[in-house]
Amino acid sequence: MPSPAYDVLIIGSGAAGLSLALRLAGRARVAVLSKTALSETNTLYAQGGISAVLDAQDSLESHIQDTLAVGAGLCDPEVVQLVVSQGKACIDWLLERGVPFTEVESENGVHQLHLTREGGHTHRRIVHAADATGRAVETSLEQHARAHPDIALFEYHNAIDLITARKLRLGEQRVLGVYALDSRQQRVKTFRARFVVLASGGASKVYLYTSNPDIATGDGIAMAWRAGARIANMEFIQFHPTCLFHPHARSFLISEAVRGEGGRLLLPDGSPFMHRFDPRGELAPRDIVARAIDHEMKRLGIDCVYLDISHQPAEFIKSHFPTIYARCLEFNIDITRQPIPVVPAAHYTCGGVLTDRHARTDIPGLYAIGEVACTGLHGANRMASNSLLECLVFAKQAAEDILRQLPGCPDPPTLPEWDESQVTDSDEEVVVSHNWDEIRRFMWDYVGIVRTDKRLQRALRRVELLKQEIAEYYGNFRVTNDLLELRNLVIVAELIIRSALARKESRGLHFTLDYPAPDESQPPRNTVLSPEPVPPSGQGQPSSPCRP
Missing domain, CATH: 3.90.700.10 (Succinate dehydrogenase/fumarate reductase flavoprotein, catalytic domain)
Structure with missing residues (x-):
């Protein structure tokens, strides 16, 4: 029997993924894949809040200028305008869904949202729920998602790879679905969808010390790269x-x-x-x-x-x-x-899968929202509390764009099932744990807060060797969660290193002792990496010798 087809398959269940699912529900068949429990996301651990212009002393122009200043010349001004202008509407949307933001009583006895201030902001504009804003947002959205009959939730499903028409020689390039490991049943499932949205979060677990939970292993970035999407500004890791x-x-x-x-x-x-x-x-x-x-x-x-x-x-x-x-x-x-x-500690991935203002990637049918994406909002450095706002705004942008296209988009074809006929269970799990530890240590030592070309070249030599080892291991043994994350981490590590080597200046979050000042001889530029063309099945090794 062919796997069921969904209108929209969302990979990730944080603020971006769940708010998109709720905006689509009732008008589309939606499925959400969560790597572990539904609420175990970076959103859950966000403390600060969401930036929005709500104070009469504040202005949209001030928020825009603050964001541009922090972004060190690399923000897209039109994207900044787009996001900032929707701040109040997004806060209202969350309030309608019961998010318990902290309030204060004014002098005339009226209750209003309490606004705090954070680095880079010239006004108080951070809406928060005490010091656990992410938890308040995540649990409220989770409650609504679980209650909605049009949202299918698949917890403990770890996405392995995107399925594209190019890989399967099915005509023009388009995303068709995803393979995912059901961690509880220990089997790989095939999910078909007319549209796929990456909302899988960032990649800070590539570093030894991080504020992120264990799930933040850059899965969406690595999957998009393997499928043929461009990646941008990966050198800008916020500590x-x-x-x-x-x-x-x-x-x-x-x-x-x-x-x-x-x-x-x-x-x-x-x-x-x-x-x-x-x-x-x-x-x-x-x-x-x-x-x-x-x-x-x-x-x-x-x-x-x-x-x-x-x-x-x-x-x-x-x-x-x-x-x-x-x-x-x-x-x-x-x-x-x-x-x-x-x-x-490593905290936020400012770069990611390159998208346009509708959250579309290079691959038709594939969207990216939240920390996994590089939208142009953050530039070379994210301003505090703009991240949850970005999640909400681009979930709205993606929902509107998908709903416009949905009537004319056919169901995906029947897809080949995952093939494990030529692999065995691993007899050397120590290889996975050792390689995982080695990547995170050399990334911390050589590709951290302060960098040099010499350190970056050392890291590049090590990551190239590890990538070969991991690819061989992946091709011979059954997949596990640890192996999938390791396979993604090594790609993310290489993307960060190559991006950092390409930037011959210090700007924003990228600081190198070899080029300690910004390059003022040319306009600021993004670092955009393009993958090699994805070969069709049977040519090269897009995933492994025995798997689609």
């Missing part, structure tokens, strides 16, 4: 300046809103240092703050710096940052009385 430094505090982020509400960065002797790097101090953009911390740690040979909010009233701290307060207290750190030890 969040402040992750909790504690041997048992794995990947816990200290929100930028702590600095927005007066938190000060201090050296171990209690002296401030950010004023020496930028007149905006703690409210400088993330790339500047992260590099400043990295510089001081290396200069002094220290393991961390400190973020101090204890000068604020205790009740203010507990009410504004209840999650951070409680989590730190688990490690005997009372943030109402003492500073928080912090270090930078």
